[in-house]
Amino acid sequence: MSIFYAILSSIFSSLTAILIKIGLKDINSNLATAIRTIIILFISWIVVFYTNKINSVNTIETLKNLNNKTLIFIILSAIATGLSWLFYFKALQIGNVNKVVVIDKLSIVFTIILASLFLKEVITLKIIIGIILIVAGTLIITLA
Template identity: 30%
Template sequence: MERWKLYAFAAAVFAGLTSVIAKAGLKTLGADVGLAVRTAFVFVFIMLNTWLWTGTSKAAVALQSAGWRSITLLALSALTTTLSWICYYRAMKEGTVTYVSLIDKGSIIVTLALSVLLLGEPFTWRIAGGAALILTGLLVLTGGK
């Protein structure tokens, strides 16, 4: 199996764990405070990952050569991540993690559309069929909720 597929499957497993663990952690905290605590730890863990696998000097060189466009796009991605996390944590605090997580994963439909429109990625009948199945599954599983 290609390495990117292993990473993608691992990401899915960790994302599933994240939702359940976070919901349990929100029992005594509000959504915004819980998210702030989680995000602080994420920052520390990501910095450790960068230091261990890239090294600080290589990371600094990469940042210097990246250019403003890349940095700006990553900043916008951070903003949309922040907004997504805020909404997700507020929804999880009030709702059932199963349904919140399910609806959140519907973001794949947005990703598919934008990757085709903005990035010029291919859109095939296979992708269209998969997207239709995801959307159908989402509607079936959340129907009446």
């Protein structure tokens, strides 16, 4: 099932790049990011309500029981997401979608390396070959 959701994520990510490139024509990329964030906030809460995950007692208890480490990492993740969106939108505003998106997907390589360092995930020979191919593909597309 995770593969299904990952494919949907990939499809919607590609739509994001195309739609925002068109939408950024007459607006500052930072303002566009802020507007997008508000809409995402609403959509996220709609999903929470729709999936009936907003049991008021459980939600309050869950929030009370958040430890500092969990909260810190959620906040850091939000900051990283916000910065990623700001830079991504700016890059899309001034660059070609086909190059910006490919460079953005180098996040795969960075994620694998960081997962190895911080989460102790194993990097196998297959993964190393994949990393090399991703970097090579990125260079081929962006330098063309």
